[in-house]
Amino acid sequence: MSATVLYMSMSLDGFVTGPNDGPGNGLGDGGGRLFNWLDHRLEPGPSGQVYNEALATGAVISGRRTFELAGQWGGDHHDGVPILVLTHEIPDSEPPGSARYVTDVAEAATLAKAGAGEKDVMVHGAGAAQALLRAGLLDEMEIHLVPVLLGGGRRLFDHLGPEHVELELTRTLHGPGVTHLHYLVDKVARPGPS
Amino acid sequence: MSATVLYMSMSLDGFVTGPNDGPGNGLGDGGGRLFNWLDHRLEPGPSGQVYNEALATGAVISGRRTFELAGQWGGDHHDGVPILVLTHEIPDSEPPGSARYVTDVAEAATLAKAGAGEKDVMVHGAGAAQALLRAGLLDEMEIHLVPVLLGGGRRLFDHLGPEHVELELTRTLHGPGVTHLHYLVDKVARPGPS
Numbered sequence: 001m002s003a004t005v006l007y008m009s010m011s012l013d014g015f016v017t018g019p020n021d022g023p024g025n026g027l028g029d030g031g032g033r034l035f036n037w038l039d040h041r042l043e044p045g046p047s048g049q050v051y052n053e054a055l056a057t058g059a060v061i062s063g064r065r066t067f068e069l070a071g072q073w074g075g076d077h078h079d080g081v082p083i084l085v086l087t088h089e090i091p092d093s094e095p096p097g098s099a100r101y102v103t104d105v106a107e108a109a110t111l112a113k114a115g116a117g118e119k120d121v122m123v124h125g126a127g128a129a130q131a132l133l134r135a136g137l138l139d140e141m142e143i144h145l146v147p148v149l150l151g152g153g154r155r156l157f158d159h160l161g162p163e164h165v166e167l168e169l170t171r172t173l174h175g176p177g178v179t180h181l182h183y184l185v186d187k188v189a190r191p192g193p194s
Numbered sequence: 195m196s197a198t199v200l201y202m203s204m205s206l207d208g209f210v211t212g213p214n215d216g217p218g219n220g221l222g223d224g225g226g227r228l229f230n231w232l233d234h235r236l237e238p239g240p241s242g243q244v245y246n247e248a249l250a251t252g253a254v255i256s257g258r259r260t261f262e263l264a265g266q267w268g269g270d271h272h273d274g275v276p277i278l279v280l281t282h283e284i285p286d287s288e289p290p291g292s293a294r295y296v297t298d299v300a301e302a303a304t305l306a307k308a309g310a311g312e313k314d315v316m317v318h319g320a321g322a323a324q325a326l327l328r329a330g331l332l333d334e335m336e337i338h339l340v341p342v343l344l345g346g347g348r349r350l351f352d353h354l355g356p357e358h359v360e361l362e363l364t365r366t367l368h369g370p371g372v373t374h375l376h377y378l379v380d381k382v383a384r385p386g387p388s
Contacts, residue, residue, distance in 0.1 A: 012337070012361060012377070013351030014208040030358060133343070143206070147361035147377060149327070151354040157207030160345040164224060167206060167341035169373060172366060179363060181373075183206070183341060 002116055003139040006123040007054045009034040011146050015153035016126050026069035028153045034146050037178035047175035058119025059112040063127030075099055082115035084108040086128050109137045126156050136187040145179045196310055197333040200317040201248045202350055203228040205340050209347035210320050220263035222347045228340050231372035241369035252313025253306040257321030269293055276309035278302040280322050299325045320350050330381040339373045
């Protein structure tokens with residue numbers, strides 16, 4: 001069965017952007033540091049492997065913020081696959097290309113899985129990750145752990161509430177300047193604090 | 195030369211305790227989850243190896259908060275080695291055993307290195323880690339990365355400021371339910387945001 005998989009670069013201190021991310025500064029101040037490993041994305045080796053896996057997905061779920069900061073990917077994240085954009089309010093203007101606005105996280109997950117067919121669904125952005133985790137709808141995570149402390153920025157894991165989410169590390173790949181950690185997400189509700 | 199090494203268990207979302215840590219609840223709500231891997235500390239294998247390395251250190255630097263929440267370790271963290279306790283104000287009462295209060299982080303680092311002789315210095319607690327990182331006095335980190343999202347608690351890396359701290363991953367050991375990541379800390383000042 002296809003899986004819904006988060007792909008995100010994260011510093012050891014948990015940030016996915018530098019400080020002050022926003023229009024014209026999508027990665028935040030100094031946040032480009034997190035993506036140096038992508039220099040190796042077209043080479044044989046672990047980082048190329050992980051990059052190819054990401055681009056083999058059959059649909060994308062993104063938060064509205066990430067979508068806008070990425071220039072809406074020109075309407076085509078990769079291979080014209082469906083892009084489900086989570087937003088609080090549907091804008092008046094239609095999104096470009098294969099993108100579609102959705103307000104309900106469960107609907108986004110369902111539409112993405114249907115659109116991806118046999119393939120996995122890529123999730124991108126902290127907002128989408130958090131919404132899917134809270135809803136128990138994220139199956140796996142590929143965290144590109146970058147050996148740097150950014151000291152500030154937008155955190156990947158935030159606003160999740162006190163319930164524990166148990167994970168299972170199923171693969172570790174070391175690329176130049178990055179460790180790719182693959183986790184399964186245990187979606188069974190946990191008692192949390194005890 | 196001996197190194198000053200942080201040893202800390204951390205959830206993938208960056209917490210070293212659960213929420214509401216304080217007197218009588220030192221690990222925070224549900225924070226004991228981070229220490230399950232210590233069940234394997236006396237066994238052969240990666241977790242036993244890392245545990246033995248921690249206990250082979252010749253001095254300890256701790257923040258006052260960690261020191262108090264740990265019951266001051268009864269004045270003996272391990273083998274009677276010197277314990278340097280970072281505090282904003284020296285209390286009136288003497289600390290027990292081999293513990294000593296210090297207000298200056300550089301002095302704590304110097305005393306610890308002197309006390310440890312040929313051995314490494316163990317750093318424990320988020321406050322001490324942050325103070326040493328800010329001062330450029332932390333040499334290495336052994337992060338016990340636990341596959342769980344706690345969703346709340348005390349963060350290991352916080353209040354560090356926007357300068358990037360570059361790290362070098364030098365060892366990855368997989369124990370049952372934990373990944374031990376060893377980093378060298380690049381203490382050269384970095385330009386940070388760009």
